[in-house]
Amino acid sequence: MMRFKTLLKHPADWMTGHTAETSVVVTSRVRLARNIRNAPFPGWARKNQRRELLESLHGRLEALPEMKSGFSHELSSLDSLQKQVLVERHLISREQAARNEGSATVVNRKQTLSLMVNEEDHLRIQAIRPSLQLKEAYDLAHKVDQALEKELPYAFHPKWGYLTACPTNLGTGMRASSMLHLPGLVLSDQIGQVLKGIAKLGLAVRGLYGEGTESLGNLYQISNQSTLGESEKDILDRLSKVIGDVARYESQAREKLMTDDPLMVQDHIGRAAGILTYARIIASKEALTHLSMLRLGADLGIMPEELVETCDRLFMETQPAHLQWDAGSKLEPDARDIMRAQMIRDQLRSALPPAIDISGNKH
Amino acid sequence: MKCDLCEEKATVFYTQIADGKLKKFVLCETCAQEKGITNPDGLLMAEQVLDHTLSVPETDVISLGSSTECSTCGFGIGNYQKVGRLGCPDCYDAFAREISERIPTLHKGGAHVGYIPAGLVATQARDARLSDIKSRLSKAIDAENYEEAARLRDELEKVSRVVAEEPVTESEL
Numbered sequence: 001m002m003r004f005k006t007l008l009k010h011p012a013d014w015m016t017g018h019t020a021e022t023s024v025v026v027t028s029r030v031r032l033a034r035n036i037r038n039a040p041f042p043g044w045a046r047k048n049q050r051r052e053l054l055e056s057l058h059g060r061l062e063a064l065p066e067m068k069s070g071f072s073h074e075l076s077s078l079d080s081l082q083k084q085v086l087v088e089r090h091l092i093s094r095e096q097a098a099r100n101e102g103s104a105t106v107v108n109r110k111q112t113l114s115l116m117v118n119e120e121d122h123l124r125i126q127a128i129r130p131s132l133q134l135k136e137a138y139d140l141a142h143k144v145d146q147a148l149e150k151e152l153p154y155a156f157h158p159k160w161g162y163l164t165a166c167p168t169n170l171g172t173g174m175r176a177s178s179m180l181h182l183p184g185l186v187l188s189d190q191i192g193q194v195l196k197g198i199a200k201l202g203l204a205v206r207g208l209y210g211e212g213t214e215s216l217g218n219l220y221q222i223s224n225q226s227t228l229g230e231s232e233k234d235i236l237d238r239l240s241k242v243i244g245d246v247a248r249y250e251s252q253a254r255e256k257l258m259t260d261d262p263l264m265v266q267d268h269i270g271r272a273a274g275i276l277t278y279a280r281i282i283a284s285k286e287a288l289t290h291l292s293m294l295r296l297g298a299d300l301g302i303m304p305e306e307l308v309e310t311c312d313r314l315f316m317e318t319q320p321a322h323l324q325w326d327a328g329s330k331l332e333p334d335a336r337d338i339m340r341a342q343m344i345r346d347q348l349r350s351a352l353p354p355a356i357d358i359s360g361n362k363h
Numbered sequence: 364m365k366c367d368l369c370e371e372k373a374t375v376f377y378t379q380i381a382d383g384k385l386k387k388f389v390l391c392e393t394c395a396q397e398k399g400i401t402n403p404d405g406l407l408m409a410e411q412v413l414d415h416t417l418s419v420p421e422t423d424v425i426s427l428g429s430s431t432e433c434s435t436c437g438f439g440i441g442n443y444q445k446v447g448r449l450g451c452p453d454c455y456d457a458f459a460r461e462i463s464e465r466i467p468t469l470h471k472g473g474a475h476v477g478y479i480p481a482g483l484v485a486t487q488a489r490d491a492r493l494s495d496i497k498s499r500l501s502k503a504i505d506a507e508n509y510e511e512a513a514r515l516r517d518e519l520e521k522v523s524r525v526v527a528e529e530p531v532t533e534s535e536l
Binding site: 035037038039040041043044120142146149150153154155156157158159160161162163165166167168170171172174202226227228229230231232235 | 364373389435436438446447448449450451452453455462465466469470471472473474475476477478479480481489491492521
């Protein structure tokens with residue numbers, strides 16, 4: 001099994017390999033909620049009941065061929081920083097990070113599949129793919145689900161489908177979502193309208209880290225809300241269509257901005273590059289805002305193309321827990337802001353070398 | 364999980380709703396065969412039982428569950444109203460009325476039409492739903508309620524489409 005250190009050293013499969021397709025739709029995720037018959041849901045179960053359930057599942061999950069030489073840990077054996085890192089990587093939920101006893105996570109080597117035990121539900125199977133590949137992500141999760149259903153007595157109701165701790169997940173137990181980078185719609189002030197339209201279609205829009213999080217770095221998650229009364233295929237088709245439409249609006253907005261007001265776009269991108277290459281102290285929110293503009297610049301061909309991948313990596317690595325993990329110690333926010341600025345400068349240096357050394361060091 | 368009749372590992376899960384009572388038991392392969400639950404005739408027998416139950420309209424079956432506490436896990440309905448989550452899978456039977464009232468505010472439909480896990484219970488459940496829809500459809504036609512009949516025909520088509528698969532296969536998606 002992989003150690004935590006090894007897991008972190010490698011970027012997830014979906015974080016690398018930038019293509020034209022990932023310029024707007026960054027990732028697609030599908031998670032299936034499953035529960036075991038005759039066992040209380042994790043939120044209501046006593047500690048020993050959660051432990052028992054974990055013991056009955058853990059070995060089977062680790063033995064899945066997909067999980068070979070993956071990462072497997074009980075949450076109680078990880079410190080709070082490590083858990084926060086996993087949240088930032090979207091490998092566990094914030095909810096699971098807060099829960100300890102009897103909770104575990106199993107992640108495959110490529111970090112495309114993660115299995116969470118005793119989160120809100122007994123088992124959550126999650127798959128992540130780059131770009132708009134909801135069906136591919138579903139296939140990945142579904143394959144694991146099919147392997148497990150042979151051995152696990154899933155709680156399934158003839159009328160209501162898969163039974164989940166919260167009735168909002170009933171039926172398919174499937175939540176599918178894509179992460180979109182929408183700076184064009186934000187700069188052209190069309191984002192509000194688009195988000196309203198999405199909500200009207202009964203889909204949910206959220207910020208970078210799911211429920212209740214604000215949008216940072218112009219990143220938005222679009223997901224299905226209803227899980228009952230529609231088949232997986234219908235949900236995925238409908239969602240993919242809407243996400244494809246939004247991605248098209250974004251591309252059109254970018255084109256229109258470049259035709260109507262190229263100076264404004266160049267100004268945003270230029271300022272972002274200036275700040276990121278010279279800043280000595282930078283907060284997470286400000287960093288994300290400028291990284292978003294830099295990514296846009298790379299997508300538009302104004303900035304070197306390699307910066308897309310650098311920005312995507314920095315989106316994650318400049319998050320508080322990743323920074324502290326990298327530093328090897330707990331850091332106060334002030335110290336984090338200094339480290340964040342340093343990390344960004346280091347990673348941008350090859351593509352955007354600063355013209356002057358402002359640190360006062362003589363050449 | 365152990366077989367209800369012996370110490371072997373349970374692989375057959377049986378759910379029956381009859382006379383307004385939900386019964387569940389789990390059996391190992393051997394006991395299930397002895398009791399005739401895995402052979403085709405056994406399945407037919409189960410269907411007869413289910414047909415009989417389902418001649419009662421669906422809502423009546425659902426309205427049975429309106430307890431204040433789940434007898435399996437001790438979770439109270441007040442808790443559900445407070446936290447929006449349930450105590451265990453059986454809570455769905457115990458609080459069926461409250462949950463069915465809330466479902467229209469949460470979901471597009473009131474019944475599952477997606478993937479069904481492979482296995483006996485799933486097949487039974489699907490067959491029971493099909494025969495239930497069929498009987499309601501013929502009633503609707505008798506009553507010349509064509510609007511309802513059209514809706515049921517669509518539902519029947521939807522449900523049988525999912526049953527025809529090795530459920531929703533990967534290539535199909």
